[in-house]
Amino acid sequence: MDFEPGQAKELDLVKLTNYPYPDVNELAYTVLDPKPADFRVTLNGQRLTVKADDDVPTGKSETVSIGVRDAVNDGQSGLITLQVVPSTRPLAQPVPDRAVARRGSTTTVDVLANDEANNPFPETPLRVVDIRGLDGASLPAGVTITPNSTRSRLAVNVDASAEPGDATLQYEVADATGDPSREVWGTVTISVQDVPDPVSDVRVTEFGDRLLKIGWTPGVFNNSPITGYVVTLSDPSTGAVDSTTNCTTTVGCAVTTPGNGPANAVTISVVAVNAIGPSTAKTMAGSIWSDIIPPPPDNPGAKPSTAACG
Structure with missing residues (x-):
């Protein structure tokens, strides 16, 4: 009988027995020593279950000896040859x-x-x-x-x-x-x-009413793509944080200031973030503030009007 590693088969021993009498129910079987080393053999009445070990080498051949008797006499024992063939189960599939x-x-x-x-x-x-x-x-x-x-x-x-x-x-x-x-x-x-390298060249690209637009040059992302940036405005005298703004662009990131003019000056710092974490903050030198810049006159070349009294 051929077995793949780990395979089990059940045999009807009566079908393997020559017996001249019709009453086969009186046949009794036993598994004789020595038992096969690489197979598990279980006898249940007239049915024999044989299971090959999972790690039995391909090509291995062993035998199991079966004794038989009826109600009166012992019969002649027989041998079943157990042959191991290569497994047909699918191969393992390691996941990357x-x-x-x-x-x-x-x-x-x-x-x-x-x-x-x-x-x-x-x-x-x-x-x-x-x-x-x-x-x-x-x-x-x-x-x-x-x-x-x-x-x-x-x-x-x-x-x-x-x-x-x-x-x-x-x-x-x-x-x-x-x-x-x-x-x-x-x-x-x-x-x-690793976390990204710090950004560089933090600068203001545009001023507005309670608004600054910030730009910077990104640092090396260190094999983990940068997912965004955080711009922090702080009080230059106390260091207290006024606001934080999340940005996805490196040019023209709009941030809201606490007010216009020197009394509302802020310091600006930028952090790059990737899946590992935030970079070291890069702070712009000095402090800066938003302001309203008046528009140019409508007709800058016109002469002023004159008035006559009299």
């Missing part, structure tokens, strides 16, 4: 992993956590048997990755000086059969990220 590691921190990645849903032998966990890309030549400077004893959890340590960027590793997964021909590869991408 992606982990964010901030500079100056350590992050742990469980590469098998999202793979068990595609395990063809769910009663036996998948195993990592090899990892490619752990050597220093394959990783960015300042990044070290240390697997645990089972290779399934990776401790990613990122130095504070590491350059933001991505590094990809491959891990080889084995299922319960242990059959090398069924091993598959998965990937894990380590994304070294």
